[in-house]
Amino acid sequence: MSTTAVGDETEAAGRGVTFDVRTATPVVGLLAVCVYFAVRTPAFLQVTNLRNLLVVAAPLAITAAAMTLVILVGEIDLSVGSVAALCAVAFALALANGMPLALAVVLTIALGALIGAVNGTLTAYGRIPSFIVTLGMFSAAEGASFLVSGRQTIPITDLTFFALAYDARPLGVPVPGLYALGTMLAVGILLRYTAFGRSVYAVGGNPRAASLSGVSAARTKLKSFVLAGSLVALGGLAIAARLASAKPDAAPTLTLDAIAAVIIGGTSLMGGRGSVARTALGVALIAVITNGSNLLNIHADVQFTIKGVIIIVAVLIDRLGSRS
């Protein structure tokens, strides 16, 4: 198979121009739940609620963008939840010790990139399944954040940080939402219009063909993990901004939620097929259901069950669609 063939296939799957079942399911699903909640409660469509929706969804959106990258290249990252928490803790400690805000942000992102580099090196060059590598990293990062924080919640008091990361509302849109959209857009452009993006699809879709056409699978995977690690650090910052503090167990379900968002959007776990735009749909679906259920006073416990059913139904429809 030539690279052009791989490219054509991924474009058809990635851009969503062709209106197949894979694309239609999350779109129709999202519209359906939006209409349902809008009819059931007038609070849903109010501006304050929509703003809240953006703020709450931002950390998941940023982390899910990272997860999309790793899954597209044919790997998985189980460490994102505890790495995001570790980055947030490191950031809060740096600020608490008087480090300037800009430097703290840069170092936090560098920490995420470094952890991504460790994951990527062990996966791509150590030839250990990423499932195992990142499972180990999940445990290690969790331990590290417990250790450096002393199991305490570390408050963040830097007003400039809140202004820039949480409170600002350019054109009335809360800034966390803009960061999330910006991140997804950037990753989307990277995947679609750059040589690196094409190599991600090629390596994830058909590693052998990719290597025959001169793309280094190992290097592409390493780069993907490093980039994903930096994004996860950003997700950690978004969590810290929202909680005005950092704690080691701030995001217990972030890893599985990110994977769920990617899958619900219709990106294949096997790699090489999918896009960030799809993940955005998955994130939106999860966020809208959580938000609407809260408005309707549906208990958080039941929302777990709803999420599980949606995941299975999404892949079932996807499977039925690809058969026909």
Next chain:
Amino acid sequence: MSTAEAASSQQVVVERAHDRRRLADWGIYVALGLLVVLFALTSDAFLSVANLTNIGRQATLLMLAGFAMTFVLISREIDLSVGANATLVGVVTATALHAGQPTLLAVALGIGLGALIGAVNGALVVTAKLPSFIVTLGVFYILQGVARSMTGGATVLYHAPAFRDIFARGELLGIPTPVWLVVFVGVALHLTLRHTRFGSNVYAVGGDAKSSAMVGLRVAWTKFGVFTLAGALMGLAAMGPIARIGNARPDALIGLEFDAIAVVVIGGTSFSGGRGSLPRTVIGALIIAIVNNGLTLLNVPRDAQLIVKGAIIVVAVLIDRWVGGRGDRV
């Protein structure tokens, strides 16, 4: 094709897997031995009977969950719902005991529920041909939601001394009853895996599903059986924790699925299916339990133990890969 031929070709698949393993076989036992010597030299309390009993109790949950995951991984699937399964079974069993149901009935109900959950996983994987990673992730969320809804997030208390004696506090010949239970179940499962048709089918299906189907194996039924068995084992595994603490919490066993995978992988069972063994899973569970116990005796903070655990998982696979010299991937 005759059944004899089918059986012999399965045998070839199994034996070839064994050959490749032989060299790597030693590493894990050496690692366990070194750990024991290390902790025995650095801590006086380590080799005391009380402490060894303690390690045994701690390892039982890991072993039962590890047994379930070993079957699933050998058949080249994965089950992310095992922790949520055991959590829900724990809640249901404790509720039944609280309502005054006899121990036997409550336990049978719990194990039956576990098996049913496993059967649903298996049916979705086999009939709808969905990836088990996604199916069991969805089921994980569903079970968590049901367990939390049932209890309203609260702890379920119960009073059943006989139940607590059987699954946690009792001793027979100086050895805790839960350890006896694991030994009994482990031996039975090992014999099943090594000496029954179902067992060799599990290896064959995981090693090469296409060839297995061609030689007439019932791939679908085998995988369905594996998931159901794994579910029943998690139902049984759920009894220990609730018997030990005397109540059931809807968030008690979060993360157990990943501990189970870690135990199995440290034991050297392959992620790519067709390879693995239960005795090695026992060693994997003992390594994790001994490391946790030994580091605690040496006053290493629990938080640092998590880092050590993460490193052990990766190093174990790294050694396995280098010694075995294979290049297989997920």
